[in-house]
Amino acid sequence: MIPYVTETPDIRIPANLLPADGRFGAGPSKVRPESVEALSAVSRTYLGTSHRQTTVKSVVGSLRAGLASLFSLPDGYEVLLGNGGTTCFWDAATFGLIEAKSQHLSFGEFSSKFAAAAAQAPHLGDPEVITSVVGTHPLPIARDDVDLYALTHNETSTGVMMPILRPAGAALPADGGGLVAVDATSGAGGLAVDAAEFDAYYFAPQKCFGSDGGLWVALLSPAAVERIGVIAATGRWVPASMDLTIALDNSRLDQTYNTPALATLFLFDDQVRWFNDNGGLGFSVGRSDRSAEILYTWADNADFASPFVTREQDRSHVIGTIDFDDSIDAAMVAKVLRANGIVDTEPYRKLGRNQLRIAMFPAIDPEDVAALCASITYVVGALAQ
Numbered sequence: 107m108i109p110y111v112t113e114t115p116d117i118r119i120p121a122n123l124l125p126a127d128g129r130f131g132a133g134p135s136k137v138r139p140e141s142v143e144a145l146s147a148v149s150r151t152y153l154g155t156s157h158r159q160t161t162v163k164s165v166v167g168s169l170r171a172g173l174a175s176l177f178s179l180p181d182g183y184e185v186l187l188g189n190g191g192t193t194c195f196w197d198a199a200t201f202g203l204i205e206a207k208s209q210h211l212s213f214g215e216f217s218s219k220f221a222a223a224a225a226q227a228p229h230l231g232d233p234e235v236i237t238s239v240v241g242t243h244p245l246p247i248a249r250d251d252v253d254l255y256a257l258t259h260n261e262t263s264t265g266v267m268m269p270i271l272r273p274a275g276a277a278l279p280a281d282g283g284g285l286v287a288v289d290a291t292s293g294a295g296g297l298a299v300d301a302a303e304f305d306a307y308y309f310a311p312q313k314c315f316g317s318d319g320g321l322w323v324a325l326l327s328p329a330a331v332e333r334i335g336v337i338a339a340t341g342r343w344v345p346a347s348m349d350l351t352i353a354l355d356n357s358r359l360d361q362t363y364n365t366p367a368l369a370t371l372f373l374f375d376d377q378v379r380w381f382n383d384n385g386g387l388g389f390s391v392g393r394s395d396r397s398a399e400i401l402y403t404w405a406d407n408a409d410f411a412s413p414f415v416t417r418e419q420d421r422s423h424v425i426g427t428i429d430f431d432d433s434i435d436a437a438m439v440a441k442v443l444r445a446n447g448i449v450d451t452e453p454y455r456k457l458g459r460n461q462l463r464i465a466m467f468p469a470i471d472p473e474d475v476a477a478l479c480a481s482i483t484y485v486v487g488a489l490a491q
């Protein structure tokens with residue numbers, strides 16, 4: 107049998123409709139050209155130098171102080187970092203933050219993974235996993251035997267965001283309640299958050315922070331720092347690269363346990379500076395808010411598209427998922443966009459819907475989101491010819 111092949115039709119989007127920058131991927135995502143130029147300017151004195159010396163340690167120090175300022179961290183909170191990205195932090199937390207039993211909100215591909223890591227750990231009891239249908243999010247439930255509640259600020263696979271709040275009725279960790287640990291990989295920097303509502307807010311720099319992957323950062327409350335010590339005192343075996351006591355000691359010295367990617371650190375710090383120099387989290391969140399307003403208003407008004415997430419307050423301001431009418435092949439729209447230099451609008455592969463997924467991280471210009479909407483309308487019209 108001859109395989110069925112569809113050619114991408116030769117549709118050229120008029121130049122005046124195209125966004126200035128065509129990167130709309132959910133991660134790795136747009137890195138600002140200004141950050142790359144700044145990196146290039148210091149390349150001969152910074153890249154290829156020791157991460158145990160002042161040149162690199164000052165960038166790590168600046169990054170840690172910049173994040174503490176960006177998130178208005180209260181006294182006693184600490185900024186930890188280590189290698190391996192968010193996925194490795196899940197393993198580190200499975201070893202070093204969960205004492206016996208965790209509760210996970212599972213509402214998409216990413217939030218389900220930490221739950222799976224905890225379920226497989228032989229040293230932990232079975233986690234409680236609370237699910238909801240795709241395109242929605244569940245809420246945590248206060249329980250006496252749960253010592254860590256695992257939330258996800260933005261479920262990148264479905265485009266659902268949720269407010270970060272301690273479970274209703276739960277005791278504070280200082281009074282014996284569980285820690286609140288938030289996967290904020292795609293939300294941090296683009297969604298508002300109050301540090302009083304979390305004990306661990308962790309992420310990686312390849313989404314809102316316009317850098318590359320491979321690093322994790324965790325903002326920890328005093329209760330979370332204390333938990334690391336409590337678990338270590340039990341003598342639980344932990345591989346050194348996953349050991350949060352080692353990460354804590356090194357972070358306090360503005361280092362990582364093993365060699366980090368220096369370019370990633372620099373681009374990350376540059377983005378945090380850009381946020382802080384322009385007003386902080388209000389500035390960066392404001393850019394994503396504006397982009398979201400543009401995207402969802404366009405989708406609501408288009409007769410061929412609609413937002414996938416039903417409840418307006420659940421529609422993510424950093425990742426938009428837009429369903430298309432059955433008469434339009436969204437995958438073909440993504441292909442035509444790609445041929446025109448607009449990349450990574452394909453939907454999350456496992457969601458399996460006729461949709462486009464569009465990142466609206468702070469680095470992405472709201473005007474470019476508007477231009478993307480106009481470009482999609484043009485492509486849909488041209489495909490119908």
Ligand SMILES: *Cc1c(COP(=O)(O)O)cnc(C)c1O
Binds near residue numbers: 217258260310319
């Ligand atoms: C991207 C993403 C991850 C995975 O991050 P890595 O750094 O690749 O491990 C985890 N959780 C969420 C919500 C994400 O968006």
